[in-house]
Amino acid sequence: xxxxxxxxxxxxxxxxxxxxxxxxxxxxxxxxxxxxxxxxxxxxxxxxxxxxxxxxxxxxxxxxxxxxxxxxxxxxxxxxxxxxxxxxxxxxxxxxxxxxxxxxxxxxxxxxxxxxxxxxxxxxxxxxxxxxxxxxxxxxxxxxxxxxxxxxxxxxxxxxxxxxxxxxxxxxxxxxxxxxxxxxxxxxxxxxxxxxxxxxxxxxxxxxxxxxxxxxxxxxxxxxxxxxxxxxxxxxxxxxxxxxxxxxxxxxxxxxxxxxxxxxxxxxxxxxxxxxxxxxxxxxxxxxxxxxxxxxxxxxxxxxxxxxxxxxxxxxxxxxxxxxxxx
Ligand SMILES: [Zn+2]
Numbered sequence: 358x359x360x361x362x363x364x365x366x367x368x369x370x371x372x373x374x375x376x377x378x379x380x381x382x383x384x385x386x387x388x389x390x391x392x393x394x395x396x397x398x399x400x401x402x403x404x405x406x407x408x409x410x411x412x413x414x415x416x417x418x419x420x421x422x423x424x425x426x427x428x429x430x431x432x433x434x435x436x437x438x439x440x441x442x443x444x445x446x447x448x449x450x451x452x453x454x455x456x457x458x459x460x461x462x463x464x465x466x467x468x469x470x471x472x473x474x475x476x477x478x479x480x481x482x483x484x485x486x487x488x489x490x491x492x493x494x495x496x497x498x499x500x501x502x503x504x505x506x507x508x509x510x511x512x513x514x515x516x517x518x519x520x521x522x523x524x525x526x527x528x529x530x531x532x533x534x535x536x537x538x539x540x541x542x543x544x545x546x547x548x549x550x551x552x553x554x555x556x557x558x559x560x561x562x563x564x565x566x567x568x569x570x571x572x573x574x575x576x577x578x579x580x581x582x583x584x585x586x587x588x589x590x591x592x593x594x595x596x597x598x599x600x601x602x603x604x605x606x607x608x609x610x611x612x613x614x615x616x617x618x619x620x621x622x623x624x625x626x627x628x629x630x631x632x633x634x635x636x637x638x639x640x641x642x643x644x645x646x647x648x649x650x651x652x653x654x655x656x657x658x659x660x661x662x663x664x665x666x667x668x669x670x671x672x673x674x675x676x677x678x679x680x681x682x683x684x
Pocket of ligand 1 (some may be wrong): 638
């Protein structure tokens with residue numbers, strides 16, 4: 358079928374060409390000329406004194422940007438980006454499913470994602486309920502313990518995610534201000550952005566934030582119908598989860614109940630308390646517009662440090678990196 362359509366299309370185009378070939382010839386030629394001109398203009402810009410001057414002026418800004426790119430990689434490899442699991446697929450590796458349905462042309466739903474621990478295979482009703490009450494269903498079906506230990510783990514996950522989000526958005530604003538600083542012609546940004554960034558020396562982060570994602574999946578018996586609810590653990594979802602668990606545990610009444618919940622708004626509160634100033638080297642956002650600040654446990658959680666205001670401080674990313682390397 359596909360081959361037949363292709364043949365018909367080719368014959369049709371050849372037919373048109375036999376009549377209108379001069380027009381086609383002119384169009385193709387004009388486009389080629391336009392591309393050539395654009396390349397010439399681009400090369401002229403990249404070789405211009407103005408561009409070279411800009412690059413040498415901002416070399417320090419660029420190198421700090423690239424340092425933060427490396428730091429993001431460190432956060433990614435040392436952070437915690439995982440949570441509970443569903444057991445619906447725990448033994449799926451023991452079985453093989455073959456799709457024998459004739460409707461399998463577009464959709465191979467018979468092979469449900471049983472193998473993944475972050476997918477819960479369930480009824481349509483549960484999938485729908487999960488979309489209405491994602492936090493409640495996440496906790497219930499992915500065996501998220503309502504214990505203080507687990508709450509602390511989730512807060513750790515929340516901190517890793519938020520540190521990454523913070524650092525990545527910091528990089529983006531730095532890239533924007535570098536671009537504004539150089540202000541290249543529009544066609545450079547539109548057609549040669551990658552080359553522009555390379556020439557400037559920016560190492561651009563291609564990775565995205567590894568948000569843990571949990572899915573409730575329903576696949577009908579015939580394999581034709583399927584519905585999925587996805588719960589992505591970004592900062593707002595994590596904060597909601599933390600508050601939900603805290604409410605369930607009611608830890609405020611317990612012995613260790615003096616601590617605050619490590620949510621985005623609490624971290625912001627600490628930074629605000631410290632006037633957005635690093636408590637070690639005293640650099641602040643007044644000194645550096647794009648300063649990347651983080652909230653640090655003075656006594657690390659791993660050594661029994663609590664998430665209480667007295668044990669938290671604002672640090673710039675450089676001091677925080679040096680401190681955590683020593684811990
Ligand atoms: Zn500092």
